[in-house]
Amino acid sequence: xxxxxxxxxxxxxxxxxxxxxxxxxxxxxxxxxxxxxxxxxxxxxxxxxxxxxxxxxxxxxxxxxxxxxxxxxxxxxxxxxxxxxxxxxxxxxxxxxxxxxxxxxxxxxxxxxxxxxxxxxxxxxxxxxxxxxxxxxxxxxxxxxxxxxxxxxxxxxxxxxxxxxxxxxxxxxxxxxxxxxxxxxxxxxxxxxxxxxxxxxxxxxxxxxxxxxxxxxxxxxxxxxxxxxxxxxxxxxxxxxxxxxxxxxxxxxxxxxxxxxxxxx
Amino acid sequence: xxxxxxxxxxxxxxxxxxxxxxxxxxxxxxxxxxxxxxxxxxxxxxxxxxxxxxxxxxxxxxxxxxxxxxxxxxxxxxxxxxxxxxxxxxxxxxxxxxxxxxxxxxxxxxxxxxxxxxxxxxxxxxxxxxxxxxxxxxxxxxxxxxxxxxxxxxxxxxxxxxxxxxxxxxxxxxxxxxxxxxxxxxxxxxxxxxxxxxxxxxxxxxxxxxxxxxxxxxxxxxxxxxxxxxxxxxxxxxxxxxxxxxxxxxxxxxxxxxxxxxxxxxxxxxxxxxxxxxxxxxxxxxxxxxxxxxxxxxxxxxxxxxxxxxxxxxxxxxxxxxxxxxxxxxxxxx
Numbered sequence: 001x002x003x004x005x006x007x008x009x010x011x012x013x014x015x016x017x018x019x020x021x022x023x024x025x026x027x028x029x030x031x032x033x034x035x036x037x038x039x040x041x042x043x044x045x046x047x048x049x050x051x052x053x054x055x056x057x058x059x060x061x062x063x064x065x066x067x068x069x070x071x072x073x074x075x076x077x078x079x080x081x082x083x084x085x086x087x088x089x090x091x092x093x094x095x096x097x098x099x100x101x102x103x104x105x106x107x108x109x110x111x112x113x114x115x116x117x118x119x120x121x122x123x124x125x126x127x128x129x130x131x132x133x134x135x136x137x138x139x140x141x142x143x144x145x146x147x148x149x150x151x152x153x154x155x156x157x158x159x160x161x162x163x164x165x166x167x168x169x170x171x172x173x174x175x176x177x178x179x180x181x182x183x184x185x186x187x188x189x190x191x192x193x194x195x196x197x198x199x200x201x202x203x204x205x206x207x208x209x210x211x212x213x214x215x216x217x218x219x220x221x222x223x224x225x226x227x228x229x230x231x232x233x234x235x236x237x238x239x240x241x242x243x244x245x246x247x248x249x250x251x252x253x254x255x256x257x258x259x260x261x262x263x264x265x
Numbered sequence: 266x267x268x269x270x271x272x273x274x275x276x277x278x279x280x281x282x283x284x285x286x287x288x289x290x291x292x293x294x295x296x297x298x299x300x301x302x303x304x305x306x307x308x309x310x311x312x313x314x315x316x317x318x319x320x321x322x323x324x325x326x327x328x329x330x331x332x333x334x335x336x337x338x339x340x341x342x343x344x345x346x347x348x349x350x351x352x353x354x355x356x357x358x359x360x361x362x363x364x365x366x367x368x369x370x371x372x373x374x375x376x377x378x379x380x381x382x383x384x385x386x387x388x389x390x391x392x393x394x395x396x397x398x399x400x401x402x403x404x405x406x407x408x409x410x411x412x413x414x415x416x417x418x419x420x421x422x423x424x425x426x427x428x429x430x431x432x433x434x435x436x437x438x439x440x441x442x443x444x445x446x447x448x449x450x451x452x453x454x455x456x457x458x459x460x461x462x463x464x465x466x467x468x469x470x471x472x473x474x475x476x477x478x479x480x481x482x483x484x485x486x487x488x489x490x491x492x493x494x495x496x497x498x499x500x501x502x503x504x505x506x507x508x509x510x511x512x513x514x515x516x517x518x519x520x521x522x523x524x525x526x527x528x529x530x531x532x533x534x535x536x537x538x539x540x541x542x543x544x545x546x547x548x549x550x551x552x553x554x555x556x557x558x559x560x561x562x563x564x565x566x567x568x569x570x571x572x573x574x575x576x577x578x579x580x581x582x583x584x585x586x587x588x589x590x591x592x593x594x595x596x597x598x599x
Contacts (some may be wrong), residue, residue, distance in 0.1 A: 005509070009359040009434035012388035020385040028373050089373075096367035101430065104333060105386040106358045 009106070009263065016107045021115025027087050029119050032089070032112045039084055040127055042135055047076035051138070054197065055220045062199070067228060073135040074152075074223035080131050081124045081160030081192070086116040087167035094261075099229045109262045111256060113172075117164060124160035140227060148226040151236065155223050158243040159216075163187065165250025172257035174254040188218045215242035270431060285373045286343075286438050286470035287332060292341035296328050301327040303494035304341070309472065311437075311485075314464050316485030316502075318581060320593050324494040324510045326366055326476040333363045333473070338554035346437050359387070362436030366474075368427035374404060376426050379415065380433055386543045387434035393431075395582040401429040402550045404459055421452035428456065432463070438470045439463065445480060453480075460484055478593065490585055497588040502581060509579040509587055510537035510554025516546040517573040529567035533559045540586060544572075549579065549584065 012020070050123045051182070056066040102112060132149060142148040167183035174180075193210040194217045195203065203211055222239020225232040240259040289307040293300065302324040305408070316595050319325050324592045330336040332345055334354040344348045346360035370379060380401060384394035402411060405416070405425050415423065424444065431439065441460065445453040461484065463469045464564050475481050481488045482502045490498040523541045530548065535556055537549040550556040553576040561582055564571050585593045 008387065008389055008393055009436070010388040011355065011359070012386060016388070017386065020382060024371075024374070024378075024382055026379070028371075031373055093371065097365055097367055097370065100335060100365060100369045101363075102386070104358060104361070104363045105383065105522060106388075107386045111376050181346040245535075 002130070014108050014111065016114055017111040018118070019247045020161070021107070021123075023115075025089075025119030026115045026122060027125050028089055029048035034128065035088065036084070036123060038161050040080060040130060043080035043131055046079060047072060047131070047134060047138075050075070050197070058198065060257060062202070066199075069135070069138060069140050070227040071224060073131070073140050074156075075191075076131035076135075077128055077131045077152075077156045077223070078159060078219065080127050081156050082088070082163050082187045083167065084124050084127065084160055085120050085164040085167045087164070087171040087180045087183065088177060088198065090116065090171045091177045091180050092167065094171070099261075103262055109258065112253070112262075113168060113258050114169070119155060119163060120164050121161055124157050125153065127160075130155045140228050143230040144226045145227075152223055152226045155219065155226075155239050155243070157235075158164040158240060160221055160249060162198055162243045162247030165247065165252075165254040169250065171256045172173050172254065172261045175261075188212060195220055215246050218242040225259075284311050285309060286313070287315070287345050287472060288552060289328075289343040290341055291333070292328065292331060292343055294324075294331055294336065294338045296330045296351045298462070300494055302331070302338075305494070305496055307343075307489070307496075309425070312464070312468045313486050314460065314473060314484055316481035316488040317472065317491060318476070318478065318481040318488050318585075318593075319474075319478055319491035323491045325476075325491055326442055328362075328491070329365075329474055333361055333440055346425075359434075359555065360437045361440060362434065362438070364428045364431045364444055365440065366446065368420075369421040370415050370423055370427055370430070372450045373414060373483065375414055376411040376422075376429075379426065379430055382480070383430045383433040389434060397433050397435070401432060404432070405429045406455070414505035421448055424448060424456070425563070428459065436469070438472065441471060441473045443474055443476065444518050445475070445477065454550070457484055457535055459497065460489050474492065476593065482503045483580055488581065490581070490588060490593075492585070492589045498584055505581060505584045506579040509583045510549030511551050511578075512549075512556075512576055513579045513583055514548040514550060514553055514574065514576045516554060516560065516571050518546065518564070518566060518569050518571055519545055522569045525567060526564055526569045529563050529569065533563045535559075538587070542586065542592070547583070549587075551582070 013105070050072050051069055058068050059066050069239050132153065142152070144151070167180050170183050171180045193207065194214045195211055200217060201210060218238040219242045222235045225235040286307050287307055287309040289305050290382050291357070292302055292305040294302040305324070316423060317328065323404055327336065331338050332343055332350055334350050335587060337351055337548060345357045349358040350357055365538060374382070377398060380398045381394055384397060405411060406559065407422050407425070408419065410422065415426065418426065425489065445456050448456065457480070458584065460471055460473065464471055473484060474544050487500060488502050488505060489496045523546060527539050527541050527547050530536060531548065533556070535549060535550060535552065542548040548560065557574065561571065561574060582593050
């Protein structure tokens with residue numbers, strides 16, 4: 001027997017760990033096309049169908065000049081980017097024991113989640129582009145021009161990222177793929193108790209009250225302002241703030257669940 | 266509990282080091298009312314292969330999870346490579362490699378990507394990662410399939426890749442949790458050869474859990490036998506088996522005669538111990554050849570019909586029977 005060979009291991013550091021985990025998550029996102037393509041097809045479908053079925057009716061009941069296509073594009077984009085996450089893959093890592101293999105290394109625990117979110121950020125940004133292109137193709141124009149389009153995508157991406165905390169929290173808390181798949185149901189109140197189909201001033205009763213407290217109302221208002229109004233710093237500020245508040249809540253839940261999962265309990 | 270302190274010291278001396286690589290003092294882990302590990306004490310020297318032998322549910326994997334920082338003990342302390350497994354987890358993680366009971370792999374990555382990811386998380390440079398992966402390809406022995414998705418691998422290939430993943434960073438201490446469970450004989454022999462090689466060539470300390478008696482017997486310098494969360498015997502395989510006697514004679518009688526047969530055998534001199542197990546009377550003796558006749562005569566004199574009388578050398582299962590009253594593997598009772 002020879003003397004023990006010196007170990008090669010050392011702590012890689014936060015940024016290296018983040019890059020390593022994100023690289024893997026991005027690679028797997030590219031391989032998981034079947035998880036992304038439906039997420040793209042559904043909003044494109046709804047954009048076409050909603051415009052085809054509701055445009056005449058809504059525009060007919062509103063003052064002349066109301067652009068229903070421009071009004072609907074943000075809704076489709078939000079549908080496209082909401083719920084896109086690696087949470088399902090994280091559950092598989094838990095079930096297959098691969099998360100344990102990662103936890104046996106000195107990897108920074110927070111990067112296990114943040115790395116996935118980096119991949120989510122990239123995927124959501126890529127998903128936003130075809131929806132935007134379709135919008136432009138059907139005649140929607142932006143009052144704020146190309147810069148407005150970039151801000152439009154940034155708002156959608158900020159929301160998509162803010163929402164990912166919920167499926168991650170469910171994945172880490174339950175380790176159950178069905179629970180993660182059902183996380184999209186969380187989006188229903190956000191998506192439908194809001195100004196998805198009619199302007200806020202047309203809403204009445206409890207729905208109007210619910211919409212007042214729904215962050216998606218402010219997100220949609222900010223995004224619509226870029227298409228229909230021009231630069232409106234108040235609307236944009238409220239839109240980013242709405243994403244930030246939802247993100248703060250969902251990330252707190254996700255990182256609390258991560259702590260519970262990796263804690264050696 | 267059987268303990269062979271003398272043997273332990275001899276083993277440690279022969280390994281050239283007295284520094285413990287793994288220690289545990291009164292390690293306990295409960296899950297609600299279920300006490301999975303109940304006061305385990307360990308002192309495993311650097312460069313030693315320690316076999317942790319026990320049946321399913323004995324507490325082997327829970328002990329491994331505590332020693333590898335995946336699980337906190339309910340009480341007690343443990344250190345690995347000189348670092349506390351609760352308070353100094355990062356230093357422990359840098360020094361250990363672990364292959365858990367089920368191959369912990371990402372099926373959607375290739376073998377090479379998994380090894381590279383491991384290298385990255387252990388802070389290896391690009392050159393080191395490349396070198397280590399090339400080296401480990403010999404162990405994995407799956408040729409060009411290393412660049413295929415793990416989902417296409419056979420069970421044996423996955424286990425070998427899992428073992429390779431645990432070795433990327435050249436750990437000081439390697440934990441193998443039932444590394445050959447479910448493997449075919451050829452793959453099992455390959456894993457055994459690799460374990461020996463790692464220990465002999467690199468001086469790697471290896472903590473190996475197994476439910477296979479022959480695996481512990483073949484590989485381990487020392488064996489700890491665990492049952493119901495407690496270590497019930499510890500020592501070299503040879504000394505553990507010697508504690509039973511040099512030979513084991515098994516007399517098969519009808520179950521109704523078993524107790525009477527054991528009583529009848531009390532008159533035979535030179536028997537180390539007699540155990541009744543169903544219709545089998547298990548007799549430990551120093552000289553089996555000389556004892557066979559007196560045993561047959563004593564049973565015949567007592568009017569007991571002997572259906573079968575066999576002699577063999579003791580196994581670790583006999584040690585398990587001696588210390589727990591039950592067998593790990595029923596077929597070994599035959």
